[in-house]
Amino acid sequence: MIPAIETINLSRRYGRMIALDQLNLRVERGSIYGFIGPNGAGKTTTLRLLAGLLEPSSGEIRLSGQRLVPGSGQRLVGYMPDFFGVYDDLRVWEYLDFFARCYGIPSDRRSRTVDELLSLVDLSSKRTAYVQTLSRGMQQRLCLAHALVHNPPVLLLDEPASGLDPRARVELRELLRTLREMDKTVVLSSHILSELAEICTEIGIIESGKMVISGPVDEVRRQLQGGAQLRIRVLHSVEQAEIVLRGLVGTASETLPHLRKVRLAPTEERTLIIELDEADETLQMRLLHYLIGQGLAISEFRAQAENLEELFLRLTAGE
Amino acid sequence: MRAWHFQLNPIIVKEVRTRMRGMRPYLILTGFLVLLALTGLGIYQLMLQQARFGGTVLSAQVGQALFRGLSFVELLLIIMLAPALTSATISSEREQLTYDMLMATPLRPGQLLWGKLFAALSYLFLLIFASLPVFSIVLVFGGVEPKALVKTVVLLLVTTVAFGAIGLFCSSLFRRTARATTVAYLLVVLLIGVPLLIGAVWGQFSNPPGQPPPPMLYYLNPLSALFAVTTIEPGVIEGGFDPGMMPFIAFDFSTGGLPFLHLLSSGVIFYGPAGVVVIPIYRATLIGYSLMTVLLCWMSAHLVLPHRRWHLRWTDLGFALLLIGLGAVAYFTHAWWYLVPPPLVMGPAG
Numbered sequence: 320m321i322p323a324i325e326t327i328n329l330s331r332r333y334g335r336m337i338a339l340d341q342l343n344l345r346v347e348r349g350s351i352y353g354f355i356g357p358n359g360a361g362k363t364t365t366l367r368l369l370a371g372l373l374e375p376s377s378g379e380i381r382l383s384g385q386r387l388v389p390g391s392g393q394r395l396v397g398y399m400p401d402f403f404g405v406y407d408d409l410r411v412w413e414y415l416d417f418f419a420r421c422y423g424i425p426s427d428r429r430s431r432t433v434d435e436l437l438s439l440v441d442l443s444s445k446r447t448a449y450v451q452t453l454s455r456g457m458q459q460r461l462c463l464a465h466a467l468v469h470n471p472p473v474l475l476l477d478e479p480a481s482g483l484d485p486r487a488r489v490e491l492r493e494l495l496r497t498l499r500e501m502d503k504t505v506v507l508s509s510h511i512l513s514e515l516a517e518i519c520t521e522i523g524i525i526e527s528g529k530m531v532i533s534g535p536v537d538e539v540r541r542q543l544q545g546g547a548q549l550r551i552r553v554l555h556s557v558e559q560a561e562i563v564l565r566g567l568v569g570t571a572s573e574t575l576p577h578l579r580k581v582r583l584a585p586t587e588e589r590t591l592i593i594e595l596d597e598a599d600e601t602l603q604m605r606l607l608h609y610l611i612g613q614g615l616a617i618s619e620f621r622a623q624a625e626n627l628e629e630l631f632l633r634l635t636a637g638e
Numbered sequence: 639m640r641a642w643h644f645q646l647n648p649i650i651v652k653e654v655r656t657r658m659r660g661m662r663p664y665l666i667l668t669g670f671l672v673l674l675a676l677t678g679l680g681i682y683q684l685m686l687q688q689a690r691f692g693g694t695v696l697s698a699q700v701g702q703a704l705f706r707g708l709s710f711v712e713l714l715l716i717i718m719l720a721p722a723l724t725s726a727t728i729s730s731e732r733e734q735l736t737y738d739m740l741m742a743t744p745l746r747p748g749q750l751l752w753g754k755l756f757a758a759l760s761y762l763f764l765l766i767f768a769s770l771p772v773f774s775i776v777l778v779f780g781g782v783e784p785k786a787l788v789k790t791v792v793l794l795l796v797t798t799v800a801f802g803a804i805g806l807f808c809s810s811l812f813r814r815t816a817r818a819t820t821v822a823y824l825l826v827v828l829l830i831g832v833p834l835l836i837g838a839v840w841g842q843f844s845n846p847p848g849q850p851p852p853p854m855l856y857y858l859n860p861l862s863a864l865f866a867v868t869t870i871e872p873g874v875i876e877g878g879f880d881p882g883m884m885p886f887i888a889f890d891f892s893t894g895g896l897p898f899l900h901l902l903s904s905g906v907i908f909y910g911p912a913g914v915v916v917i918p919i920y921r922a923t924l925i926g927y928s929l930m931t932v933l934l935c936w937m938s939a940h941l942v943l944p945h946r947r948w949h950l951r952w953t954d955l956g957f958a959l960l961l962i963g964l965g966a967v968a969y970f971t972h973a974w975w976y977l978v979p980p981p982l983v984m985g986p987a988g
Contacts, residue, residue, distance in 0.1 A: 372944050372945070373945055398738070400735065403735055403736075404736035404737075406734070406736065408656040408659060417651070418739075420645065421743035422743055422744060423744065
């Protein structure tokens, strides 16, 4: 299948500084791709290149299989910049009407498009309000609506959740889910992983202009973790539980999982974290059965997904 | 097949919507008209005062003085307002962080510039046309040829566009509106103030001393051009001037009784052996401003691009053809606009 976005050895220099170095990116159609990296990693440069606002120093960009040349991609992508501006002296409907005119939408369709978009971003009640009177979250949604005015297949959102309060973030997440249902391909960037972890189907981690890792969220997590973790909480006598589990470390068993390490959870009482090669449901069941058989009073037993934030920090540490 | 549909420039629609919103544009318009009306009243009072002190003031002379005074006030307002209205056009988009959003749309730089320039200047055109009823007072007194009226309006319109283009260019060049406005006004001072300053000291450094400055020095000075348009060349009869054809003879010929205007006579009025000659430098001003406007718009169209700013495009062909066309017009009409003043009238010793 032809990917929605593909970059081939994409590089961008600002003078002597290399902002983007041989980036190879592939975003499948209908996916929500999270572009993660610390400040200055090259996220905004990549999105501006994809939006046609910058020219690559080398390499190429393909949108739906077509090579992007300057001025050719505007109708294929909707772009929301990280620091977006709004025309304060326009009313909400006028703001969208203006961008609809910029995209050459004929007058008979313009009014309907504006109404549909206002409904989509839940701003119908603010139709005649001045843009300057909207809250930050509402302005963010309005800006997102402007990027959708020409119904592009690809949306590029640069730091869409920055500066939003928790409620506005939840609303944004809901909106992104709706867009995914509308079969849009969304690429969004953030330097805060937790913003993206819940909503993205794929993520890419970029550091110093280079892609460190990219792929579906679970796959990236698995690759980064290099194994699995289990979290076990006991009612009492955590020492006994620790002894039993340490007895399994390094032992070769056909029925039980292969444990690598056992440690006490640093912030929680009576809780142990077990690192193991793999832990499918059958192996987890067998281990639980074994531990109960050893007389341990287990109150909680679950697979522990390492926080993406921690993985990201570990991955980019020392760079 | 995609259906063709006519659509107004989106920038013009947006700018007109916002520019005419609120009280501000109407207050400026009112202030502008009040200032013009007060100027007219002041000139009329001045004429009355001169008549009271024994001068002969003809109705036509009042009309001419009013016409000239109102034209100069209007030109001064245009000079002050045009760069201010256009020097924020592009830089404000950058400051408001809407520039990227605009550049991400299929809107072409030409559309952006044309829309911005037209919207800003349309307000000035509104001021010019709204002032026509005030100008009509002149008709009550008479003394002004329709040709002079047309020339004045054309000069005002061309100056508006040229000074607007200066603001637009600065706005495209600089990211900050404050800097763009400052540089735009510096350029205005350079065009207006510097020639007048050089002209004032020209005679002291010329060889032989006392020579008048060449008209060329004032070609791009709109005040000198307007002075040339509104000065009526005296009729010449054999052996000297015809007093009956010198409308301002009762006061000072060159100023029509208005204060300060004699400062602008340099480079425009020459005293030749055949009498007083008014050099129509406004012709060169019109051609010079047309060339300057096209050049500034062409540079702005490149500066406004997000990347590959100086790569040649198809639109450059249009600009180039326009420039070549104007250059050809300037070349073939040089006898019309490039006028050499008569030799200086020397005293008996000379």
